Amino acid sequence: MLNLSGLNPPQREAVETLSGPMLVLAGAGTGKTRVITFRMANLIRHGVRPDRILSVTFTNKASKEMRERAMKLLNSRSKLKPMVSTFHAYCVKVLREDINALGYPKGFVIYDRGDQEAAARTALREIRVGDKAMKPGDLLNKISSWKMSAITENEASNHVTADFDFLASMAYRRYQKQLRASGAVDFDDLLVLTNRLFLEFPEIRQRHQSRFDHVQVDEYQDTNGVQFQLIEQLVSSHNNICVVGDDDQSIYGWRGAEVQHILNFGGHFPGTKTIRLESNYRCTDKIIDYANRLVKNNKDRHDKTLIAHKPGGAPVRILAYEDETQESENVVREIQYLITELGVRPRDVAILFRTNEQPRLFETEMRRLNVPYVLLGGQSFFDRKEIRDLLAYMKVLSSPRDEVSLLRIINTPSRGIGISTTEKLVQLAVLEGKSLWDVVPQGIAEGTVSKKAQAALSDFQNLLNRFRDEMADHPERLADTTKRLLQAINYDAEIDRQYKEGAQAEQRKQVLEDLVNSIGQYTEKTKKPSLEGFLETTALMDRGDQNDKDSELADNAVRLMTLHSAKGLEFPRVYLVGMEENLLPHKRSVESDLAKDIAEERRLAYVGVTRAMDYLTLTRAKTRMKWGKRRETVASRFLFEMQNEPGEKLVEEHFGDEDEEDDSDDPPVRQTLTSLFDADDNPPF
DNA sequence: AAGGAGGGTTTTTTT
């Protein structure tokens, strides 16, 4: 029996609306995830077959949790489960079935961010803006925004407004050609190709459409153009579509998300029922006040005000430190105090920041004071050189046409196939219209490359062929085979040579062992394991997934993450650090001077503030090191907006030397902690 | 072909 008595009236109405188009406009902390989980359970309770429901979430982690909770609510032991998935994971499923229709191989490789950058780098060779090379990252962003507006590489030149765009459109063409030749797709292609498949092949669309009677989409405010078209195509026969989102939390504009989709939902789907959730159960009244005042400064939004249901909260603190080192030292020391003296659980504390460069100092400090922490996102496990190398081997073994990966490993560790040899092979491949791998036998046979290189190439080819067969024939031994591959290429010796310091080398080797172990876990957990399957899982993994392997450890650790990855989460205590102009709002948005860019930064700050359940601390550094130079900073405009009515002065607590340098062994925060405690019978924590 | 020194460049956000 599904018990709906814990839901408030609008929540309940949403859960009980089982058909037709519905828009749930849900502010931060109003229980929107709860609503769509309950609704899924309610659909099933009313006789909808579980596997006829598709529920789209933003991250893999969210999807896993949601599926489990829905089934638990029903106490269901049914083998049939609703499909809860991200857009990307859903698209991979579709493409694995039908991508040949578009002329791609079924065994296509999914390029991750690193592969994409390598491909972008190649595409950018000889393309310059003025005298400067275009940055691969900038190109990828541009390509992505074209793709999300369904603009192909052939059409891009019609959508050019600046020199940069024109050159980017040339690079886009090359980039796409390279991926196609490699039998590879990037993250955006997953969406774009699925959409094209549905548009161009009605019978394929119909087949996929007929699998689901109900579709739900969470975090709808971050839907981009291609995702919108996909949804429309999927539900056009029944219009049983329920979307949930908050326009004030739209923070992926740079990735093509358009708030217009949530603002115009009713226009697209006639007969839409709109439900507003404004009762916030997460944050204290003080925190809600800050959030409401902040977001009121944005113009183009559904005007709604969150209603707090947790009165009497602690005041929000705004703290200013002399520099970024003091900021991190004091925040971490305070957290340590909370954990050791007040018995706060580490997992109930989060430090949020705008850019991935910020957490470093905090990490150092956490390690020094032995505060357990997990860094979510940022320089991830899969970004490490060693992991990328090993994965490149696996990708080439899975799909030899994958040129980006092949180029990465052809001489790593160095085996005597140097730059000139590689270049000759690439030329040959271009000349013959073949893939790089297919031209290797010619390199060995003919006199195109040196004698020494011929032998090295032959060895390399044999090695790969041997392991390819091995992995294909015995997928259950994938972990073991990978381990032997590492031995065969003598990767340990390469690490020893690169890192003279023993401890560092050991750490790098350990990372590789972790990957081998995770392959082992994969083969055990999966019914029909395969090299391809492992690579696919890895490619689709999001930042939240990565820490699953050591989740017991991560389970009780302070969380460090960017504002973007904090979306959808909540914590009893939040430290939002680096509240400075040019950091939040970020420099690029300040410089762009477009109101919409600043508005998105404001929403980002809003997301940060509304993550906090009970205690919120905003900090900034009055000076900050940048490019090796110390520079004065300016307090973020959002601090003013949050704290006051327009025009009033910012009230913040200042810490740091000023004129008292005598007591360097008595850290300022101690004084602060006690003074705040004594001064106030409503203690700040 | 490999490895090291020196010089120049760089810091948004991620499924």
Added chain:
DNA sequence: AACCCTCCTT
């Protein structure tokens, strides 16, 4: 301060 690229030496 950290990273990448280029050039120079072996």
